[in-house]
Amino acid sequence: MPATRLEVKGLSAGYGPTRVIDHMSFEVLPGGRLSILGRNGVGKTTLLASLMGLTTHHGGRVFLGEADLTDSRASTRARRGLGYVPQTRDIFRSLTVEENLVAGLKDRGREALDEIYVMFPRLAERRRHFGTQLSGGEQQMLSLARTLLGRPSVLLLDEPLEGLAPVICDQIMEIITALASSGEMTIVLVEQQIERALRFADHVMVVERGKAVWSGECSQLRDAPEMVDRLLGVGVH
């Protein structure tokens, strides 16, 4: 599936009657890389979950290319090309690494697994282990690998580096960067590690209390540490 444009127009969403995302709009062009930054609890995870159709919709539209996905279920959105790697990793605990991957194969043949194992050699070594026996980094790799098997045109990554050792963070960022460089998918990254997020993306959006308070090119933020400090309360070193 080729990379697709993701467009969000005036999206408002939350949990039940509680509105967390408030009238948010943005666009990521095909093959683009958007990092979403913000303090804890400002609605970044809710935003990605809303794009996936997992929250209560209050208003606005979500487009994948020309297709309006606003009223679609999560499974339909996934089949249309939205790939979501949640913060909780969400691996199937009763299945082994390989079984987790096979469950995500859909109509693809088992040769697709070989491609994944080339990309994630660590998973190849751990293929017989159950999800609960994996380290955090391996779980993250498995969650990402399983999503990639669905050949998404837009990949939504929710804090993929959370709680991981720096060396594992490097490995995962390397994989994500390679995916982005291939031009085969549009990537939206929510990440707390600001430096890595800014290095990865071409555009950035800062979220505060469910609203986009700043958006622009990454270089603008990289070159203005005082702005990062003002927007996010941390400095980039």
Next chain:
Amino acid sequence: MTDRAIVDGMSPPRFSVPLELRAVAITLALGAIGYTLFPEDLAFLTRLISITLLVLSLDLVTGYCGVATLGHAAIYGVSAYVVGNACLAGHSDPLLLLLVGAMAGAVMGLVSGVLVTRFKGLPQLVLSIAVGQLIAALANKLSSLTGGSDGLSGISPGRLFGVYAFDMYGRTGYVFSVAVLMVVFVVLLRIVHSPFGLLCQAIKDDSLRARMIGARVYPRLVLMYGVSGVVGGIGGALNAINTGVVGLDSVGFERSAEALVMLVLGGAGSLWGALIGSIVFQVFEHYVSAANPFHWMTMVGALLIAVVLFAPKGLVSLGGLLAGRTASVLRRRP
């Protein structure tokens, strides 16, 4: 080492040809042991096999998909009645009857699946009981088709492959049943390790996660119910072919509950567990009830409590538990 070499050098996937061969060997070995040890009791063993197919069928929906049901005997019983009627109508070829049973089971499974898998938890369980009770009530009322409380009798299948008659000692029936069980078991191993089967297990783990990778949950559960119906239907067909009689007990609530007990005893979510549970329960029931007709249920209850306490994942997990304990004892030794 290149990436390619890493892939090529890996061990084969969990399900491979040896597992199928192992399943064939074990089923045949069990069949041979049964035939050798209990040559006078082949009727019991053929009944055991048909009930085992019901338990395997239940395992597909309860163990692999997490669907709570206490009405699964409806599939088994309806198929048995359909096969009985087909035989009485003159279609006596055992293989044709088996096919008829499988098809009747598939239809019954799909209908049950469409209703039951729409819900979760208690409503699902209650609905499954309601479907079972409805079928049981219909079986009682439609006596022209089912024989009512007297049962449907006079079912007399023709020769197997036109050669082997179903003899009074039950040899043909037994060999036929073992072969059918073997084939079904191998096919089921394939199914539960296929992307479809694994996705069903993923749905059981967490249906929302499964949706996020694009799974259509409801159609998949209904489809698995259909597969389960085929297996249960084959079980019902074997019962009708081998016993020549179909009674109300084959659709009753007790049959469903007993099948669930066998599954829990052996280990839900494992085909081997379903096989072990149904064999252990039925052999235990057969011999203990003969030895002590008044207190055998107490003993069955005690066995169940012991299994649930010491091996909550069923008898099939005992091997792993014992191996783990032995290894830890050996490690503690100086």
